Amino acid sequence: MKKLSLILAMSAIFSTSIFAQKTFTLTSKDLGGATTKVQEFNGFGCSGENQSPQLSWKNAPEGTKSFAVTMYDPDAPTGSGFWHWVVVDIPANVNELVTNAGTKNLVPKGAIQSITDYGIKGFGGPCPPVGHGYHQYIITVYALKTDKLGTEENTNPAVVGFNLWNQTLEKASIVAYYKR
Numbered sequence: 001m002k003k004l005s006l007i008l009a010m011s012a013i014f015s016t017s018i019f020a021q022k023t024f025t026l027t028s029k030d031l032g033g034a035t036t037k038v039q040e041f042n043g044f045g046c047s048g049e050n051q052s053p054q055l056s057w058k059n060a061p062e063g064t065k066s067f068a069v070t071m072y073d074p075d076a077p078t079g080s081g082f083w084h085w086v087v088v089d090i091p092a093n094v095n096e097l098v099t100n101a102g103t104k105n106l107v108p109k110g111a112i113q114s115i116t117d118y119g120i121k122g123f124g125g126p127c128p129p130v131g132h133g134y135h136q137y138i139i140t141v142y143a144l145k146t147d148k149l150g151t152e153e154n155t156n157p158a159v160v161g162f163n164l165w166n167q168t169l170e171k172a173s174i175v176a177y178y179k180r
Helices: 002-019 157-167
Strands: 025-027 055-058 066-073 082-091 135-144 168-178
Touching: 025 135, 025 168, 055 135, 066 157, 082 157, 135 157, 157 168
Parallel strands: none
Antiparallel strands: 025 055, 066 082, 066 135, 135 168
8 A cells, every 4th residue: 555655646746747837937036016116207296216127037938939028007097007118029039128128228139119108118117196005017028929019119008919919829927016
């Protein structure tokens, strides 16, 4: 009986390690569960440093030809949320955006930063209305089945989102919160 139990236990461990799938994962060295004044926008009544966070991802699905990154606030009192960052055409051999990439245009060569709902190209940090409570900022990396999304730097976030929807193989997100 002990021998059978040992064999079953070893089989379970062995099969789990062989068949376990690695998940597409997004992380940040700059963010925990919240953003700070470092990421907060500088304008619209906010006085932050407006630095985009460092982001890295791993275990992209087979067939990935490029990546895109977005930052979206569904809690903005607009009726349609608020797009804070839209980056597309990140080459498939890239797996990181460095701190402040979206503000200092340190995105990888060939990547496009589209306009945000602030009307600017690049990163526009959190700036929720004072007293509005915590807003969630959903940062998502998309693994895409095309090397070029077919959008430009003046393409609005809704159109970029539509194209992302059509080309996404997988996506991974992190959520950070902020209030003023």
